[in-house]
Amino acid sequence: MSALIQRLAHEGSLLCPACRQARWKLEPDALHCEQCNAHWPVRNGVPDLFNRYRAQTSEPPGQQSARHAEWTAAIVQALELDTNGDLPERVAEIVSRASNWACSDSAYTAEINDLLDRFAPSPVPIEMGPLPAPNHQPAFQLVRHYLPEALLAGTEQSVNFRLTNSGDAPWSSRIKQGLRLSARWLGADAADTAPALTRFPIDIAPGRTISLPMRLTAPAHPGRYGLRLQLQRADNDIPVGEGVDLPVQVVGAAGAPDEGAPIDYRAQIVDYGEDHAAGVEIIASSLREAGIGHARILEVGAGTHPYTAWLTDHDVVALDISSPLLELGALYFGDRFTERLGFLCADAFDAPFAPGQFDLVCMFSTLHHFQEPETVLRQLAKPLKPEGLLAVSSEPVGDSLEQPETVRDLLKGINEQVFSADEYQRIFAAAGLVPTLMRIDGGSLKAILKKKQS
Numbered sequence: 029m030s031a032l033i034q035r036l037a038h039e040g041s042l043l044c045p046a047c048r049q050a051r052w053k054l055e056p057d058a059l060h061c062e063q064c065n066a067h068w069p070v071r072n073g074v075p076d077l078f079n080r081y082r083a084q085t086s087e088p089p090g091q092q093s094a095r096h097a098e099w100t101a102a103i104v105q106a107l108e109l110d111t112n113g114d115l116p117e118r119v120a121e122i123v124s125r126a127s128n129w130a131c132s133d134s135a136y137t138a139e140i141n142d143l144l145d146r147f148a149p150s151p152v153p154i155e156m157g158p159l160p161a162p163n164h165q166p167a168f169q170l171v172r173h174y175l176p177e178a179l180l181a182g183t184e185q186s187v188n189f190r191l192t193n194s195g196d197a198p199w200s201s202r203i204k205q206g207l208r209l210s211a212r213w214l215g216a217d218a219a220d221t222a223p224a225l226t227r228f229p230i231d232i233a234p235g236r237t238i239s240l241p242m243r244l245t246a247p248a249h250p251g252r253y254g255l256r257l258q259l260q261r262a263d264n265d266i267p268v269g270e271g272v273d274l275p276v277q278v279v280g281a282a283g284a285p286d287e288g289a290p291i292d293y294r295a296q297i298v299d300y301g302e303d304h305a306a307g308v309e310i311i312a313s314s315l316r317e318a319g320i321g322h323a324r325i326l327e328v329g330a331g332t333h334p335y336t337a338w339l340t341d342h343d344v345v346a347l348d349i350s351s352p353l354l355e356l357g358a359l360y361f362g363d364r365f366t367e368r369l370g371f372l373c374a375d376a377f378d379a380p381f382a383p384g385q386f387d388l389v390c391m392f393s394t395l396h397h398f399q400e401p402e403t404v405l406r407q408l409a410k411p412l413k414p415e416g417l418l419a420v421s422s423e424p425v426g427d428s429l430e431q432p433e434t435v436r437d438l439l440k441g442i443n444e445q446v447f448s449a450d451e452y453q454r455i456f457a458a459a460g461l462v463p464t465l466m467r468i469d470g471g472s473l474k475a476i477l478k479k480k481q482s
């Protein structure tokens with residue numbers, strides 16, 4: 029376990045997720061809570077304060093060992109690990125867990141299994157399954173939505189609706205009688221405004237939830253309207269199944285301006301690594317401007333490679349839900365930075381820290397994977413100091429899920445979402461945060477946020 033994590037445990041900053049106390053007994057391969065007796069395993073120096081994955085073998089052992097050997101070799105090479113010691117053996121054991129672990133939530137299982145796709149020796153094709161039969165009794169539940177209470181008359185914007193397939197057959201937009209989501213205006217002048225229609229980027233199995241962005245055009249005249257969401261077949265204009273109606277006020281003039289910084293729009297940074305590096309630079313300069321010379325940083329969704337680890341003046345806790353990814357990170361960094369870098373597996377919704385511990389909480393290309401981004405931001409503001417900064421970087425801005433990489437992740441079972449700039453602003457406001465900097469490079473958002481002073 030890194031010296032930094034031990035320090036957090038000793039000083040009472042790190043809490044037991046079960047009892048929220050800090051009465052730790054540190055053992056070589058476990059963190060033991062003396063308050064509630066909970067026992068949290070430590071693997072490859074990474075404490076697992078989530079500990080909700082269990083092994084389930086799906087492949088015959090012979091087949092497994094051949095593929096695992098390939099993955100292990102690819103990872104050892106990618107991370108430039110020393111092949112003389114026991115590191116290849118440790119990687120093999122991590123690979124075995126990453127392919128066998130499952131959790132009650134299938135999206136969490138997909139996050140663990142994704143390690144193998146990231147480090148696959150050659151790209152693994154992921155295909156859509158065979159075409160499903162037409163779905164005669166489609167049903168959905170609206171889980172949440174990002175529709176504002178008021179819309180400016182005649183304007184267009186993208187709004188996400190998060191739906192669960194509550195029927196017993198898949199939704200598919202690939203077949204002739206396939207399904208789409210429609211949004212129709214209800215009200216006196218509503219008939220003049222065409223319904224919005226969005227197809228599903230992949231087939232949605234029963235029980236699965238997806239956030240679908242819809243391009244809405246508000247009615248031309250101010251007034252009270254309703255917006256009816258309903259499934260609709262691709263081959264006609266008639267909605268099918270039950271609908272959900274949402275009230276909307278359409279207004280003639282913009283209300284009070286949004287709080288916080290205006291958006292700085294810039295050109296796309298084509299290279300993924302350079303885009304993330306730009307996010308790190310914004311964080312470094314924001315800390316300098318805030319006069320924070322030595323920050324304690326929590327990087328959420330850090331995986332194998334916490335981006336802020338290279339900001340050498342600061343302490344960094346690298347948090348992720350995937351212990352295997354973190355363990356590879358711990359093997360990669362080895363004894364480097366142990367005083368100021370620690371890997372910790374825990375649930376960001378329930379981050380195991382006392383209030384007011386961190387100068388900065390950040391995430392890179394992570395916020396949009398959370399099912400409830402506003403809730404996770406609100407939760408992550410708790411371990412932040414009152415004047416601390418919350419940074420999100422490289423989050424996708426757009427109005428469509430129909431990008432090859434996004435579709436691929438959806439097929440893997442990962443929760444992919446894309447939000448408009450307006451939606452991100454509403455998410456931040458709902459979390460009690462105010463942006464002090466908001467920049468969009470092409471389709472990549474970078475924002476520095478502060479807690480709203482009440």
Ligand SMILES: [Zn+2]
Nearest residue numbers: 044047061064
């Ligand atoms: Zn406890």
